[in-house]
Amino acid sequence: xxxxxxxxxxLTSLTLPVLWGAYSDLSDTVTEGSMKRELSRVLRCVxxxxxxxxxSSLELTVDLTGFGTSxxxxxxxGGPLNSTDGSSFRIEAHIGDMGDxxxxxDPPVLMTSSDGQGLRLGPGVHGxxxxxxxxxxxxxxxxxxxxxxxxAAAGR
Numbered sequence: 001x002x003x004x005x006x007x008x009x010x011l012t013s014l015t016l017p018v019l020w021g022a023y024s025d026l027s028d029t030v031t032e033g034s035m036k037r038e039l040s041r042v043l044r045c046v047x048x049x050x051x052x053x054x055x056s057s058l059e060l061t062v063d064l065t066g067f068g069t070s071x072x073x074x075x076x077x078g079g080p081l082n083s084t085d086g087s088s089f090r091i092e093a094h095i096g097d098m099g100d101x102x103x104x105x106d107p108p109v110l111m112t113s114s115d116g117q118g119l120r121l122g123p124g125v126h127g128x129x130x131x132x133x134x135x136x137x138x139x140x141x142x143x144x145x146x147x148x149x150x151x152a153a154a155g156r
Contacts, residue, residue: 027068028098035072035093038062039103042077042091042128046141049132050109054139057131059146064093065123071096072123077143078111079118081135088112088140114144121145 045058066072073094079087089108093101113119116135119128127146132139 024069027066027070028096030067031070031072031095032098032101034067035064035075035095035101036103038064039075039091039093039101042130042143043103043105045128045130046109046111046143047105049130049141050139052132054132054134057129059127059129061125061127063125064121065125066095070098075121077119077121078113078141081112081116081140087118109141110138111141111143114142119143119145 039062041060042062045060049056049058064072064075073096075094076087076092078091079085079089081088088110090102090104091111093103095101111118112135129144129146131142131144133142134140135142
């Protein structure tokens with residue numbers, strides 16, 4: 001009986017790291033795919049709102065949760081008004097050890113938040129409102145958490 005126990009312990013110690021690594025890779029793949037789908041939905045809404053002209057808006061709910069061992073740290077939608085680093089044209093997702101996921105529209109669309117700094121979201125499910133606003137003579141997609149009036153954006 002002790003020999004069987006020793007063999008079982010050795011086999012478990014050899015296979016467990018391999019199985020854990022495979023599960024971790026699967027978690028990263030599923031989380032990355034989920035984030036791409038959710039953030040692509042945001043970009044499609046931004047595109048629709050910008051096509052609708054100033055004053056148009058849409059609401060949507062996005063699920064920014066990870067799967068398994070993979071975790072979503074932060075999602076940045078747009079950036080500061082008049083940024084020079086291009087952050088106002090993209091959505092960035094920081095996903096654990098995977099690094100960053102960047103998405104943008106082509107042609108690019110300026111995006112910001114109601115405070116003019118870009119919207120930072122943590123993991124979870126969020127209701128968003130996206131509106132087309134003219135700020136300082138430029139057309140922006142203003143993205144806010146669905147809690148208030150989008151027309152209070154960025155000092156007009």
